[in-house]
Amino acid sequence: MADGTAFASDALLDYDEALAKYEPVLGFEVHVELSTRTKMFSAAPNPAAADSGSVEPNTMVAPVDMGLPGSLPVVNAQAVRYSISLGLALGCSIAETCRFARKNYFYPDLGKNYQISQYDEPIAFDGSVEVELEDGTTWTVPIERAHMEEDAGKLTHVGGATGRIQGADWSLVDYNRAGVPLVEIVTKPIVGAGAAAPQLAKAYVATIRDIVRSLGISEARMERGNLRCDANVSLRPRGRERFGTRTETKNVNSLRSVERAVRYEIRRQAAILEAGGTIVQETRHWHEDTGTTSAGRPKSDADDYRYFPEPDLLPIQPSAELIAELRAALPETPTQFRRRLQADYGFTESEFRDLVNANLLVELEETVGKGAAPAQARKWWLGEILRIANSRGVEAGTLVSPLHVSELIALVENGDLTDRLARQVLEGVVAGEGSPEEVVKARGLAVVSDDTALTAAIDEALAAQPDVLQKIRDGKVQAAGAVIGAVMKAMRGQADAARVRELVLERAAR
Structure with a gap:
């Protein structure tokens, strides 16, 4: 041949x-x-x-x-x-x-x-x-x-x-x-x-x-x-x-x-x-x-x-x-850009290398520019977003905008979302359901911090585990984790875990 x-x-x-x-x-x-x-x-x-x-x-x-x-x-x-x-x-x-x-x-x-x-x-x-x-x-x-x-x-x-064109019946032309x-x-x-x-x-x-x-x-x-x-x-x-x-x-x-x-x-x-x-x-x-x-x-x-x-x-x-005039207006080179970001954000060489290899530096800088902390921006881009991108065989930067990532991080930082809930919100944003706040409202995914709702869930969890309060009183504070876990499960991960812990410890102190 x-x-x-x-x-x-x-x-x-x-x-x-x-x-x-x-x-x-x-x-x-x-x-x-x-x-x-x-x-x-x-x-x-x-x-x-x-x-x-x-x-x-x-x-x-x-x-x-x-x-x-x-x-x-x-x-x-x-x-x-x-x-x-x-x-x-x-x-x-x-x-x-x-x-x-x-x-x-x-x-x-x-x-x-x-x-x-x-x-x-x-x-x-x-x-x-x-x-x-x-x-x-x-x-x-x-x-x-x-x-x-x-x-x-x-x-x-x-x-x-x-x-x-192979096998097509006809072709249409768009001159836009x-x-x-x-x-x-x-x-x-x-x-x-x-x-x-x-x-x-x-x-x-x-x-x-x-x-x-x-x-x-x-x-x-x-x-x-x-x-x-x-x-x-x-x-x-x-x-x-x-x-x-x-x-x-x-x-x-x-x-x-x-x-x-x-x-x-x-x-x-x-x-x-x-x-x-x-x-x-x-x-x-x-x-x-x-x-x-x-x-x-x-x-x-x-x-x-x-x-x-x-x-x-x-x-x-x-x-x-x-x-x-145009030469004087040139921005920094990609190499200078990388060096500046690493210095400004304080990442280690290996932490920064992961971002470089994922081609996410531009997205990272824009996310931080929208108000997110560098460490949190890195966590979300290299974590859940990159995982979804790899599963779909696409570039991570095409899935979601830096603005929406920064808004998602803010919701977590403000206590409106847990990481688990935030991942569900991200799925909605990627699916085209709107901004993070719009997805939270449409799916009803906000963290529940209302004491009345939390107290009812805690009462139900303590009824199933009556010995937990005594263990806490005896100094085994980690026993509160069993109640917190039960409350989180009952409320589909939407309970404010920190507030649940406070309420359980308050109950044990009575």
Whole structure:
């Protein structure tokens, strides 16, 4: 078999064996949707800056987005400023002059039959990003370019079992996303990562997400498509200089999936090479449910797109004063951010490392900013929230907002909820039932501290355990625990345990 497509999709080589024989070479293309008020080349509202899930299809469009004859693009100045800021944060040089190009290809959700992008004249180039891995080691990822472009629309395939075009009866086109401003960040080939390649992939995308969020230019929520990663993987036999043939796994939409997709492709490609096959240069689709990739289309080279300069747009020539202004406004780097949080919150190295590895630093800071104590914020994000996220195979930050976590913690701190009740409230918040207070009211989960109700429950518990009071009088105060436990059980965990203890001890003192 000489063709990689002739092998079973589940043919995989053991990961350690694959790494012993082949060296992975990585590359990433990360697309960032900019949260400008309007689109890249039109005055239509930008759905990336709104809750696009609640917007009717094809209502955020203008003639330019639809590719209607006679419509002309106009560059969004704020998108240019955002793009320069991102380029500076990536350590890139900013072009004195650059221009847009037409990338020609047909796709149903691209009304013009070309995409306005940048080709040989990007706004930013030659940078690098420092990435920290789970064990604390750092890795410098080289950046080739960061260029501006517009997004395409969105296809919805109807009638099939998988939601993909294969097997669908028809497809619907939504042009709301067409024209949304993007910055595409392209790395140079990354070599030498070895067994840490999947972890580096996850850490790199997380770093880009943190940079974008700190700049305030995008929500960078992967589950909403604000930030998407195309992961390129190739293998070369150990000791060989020439790179192998790469595949490009498209639009991976979570940090966990980026890591899994890179690991899977390493094992899949190694199995093909070990069996004497060849790797097909192609795009691959990532399947979250099975943790596998499948073939997409043969990967086109730049020549196939017939790039040529966009005739309807003038070159972009950012002034030295603008670049200096944007450089002066840059926030701290992700490394500086981590060091500051650890110092401010007083976590030990291991406590802080858990937060870093769970990619929850931004959520932690925002929760503390809403009034929660750092230790309590860490406890809830790394505890119950992360447990639910892992059980669902999603990122913890997508389940609940920092505001709601801080409100939940406040209810516990104020004695309105026990930890047990708070976990039930969290389940309601995650299920979309509202804020913590709304869930408490709807489910009737508040702690009962009314003495009348508590006294009635205590009387019932003492009737079943008449010797408890005498044991307490004899100095065995811990005997009160049996009554407290019985009261908590009878009141479904909603009794104020501290108040129950006080009332039991008062009864024993009579």
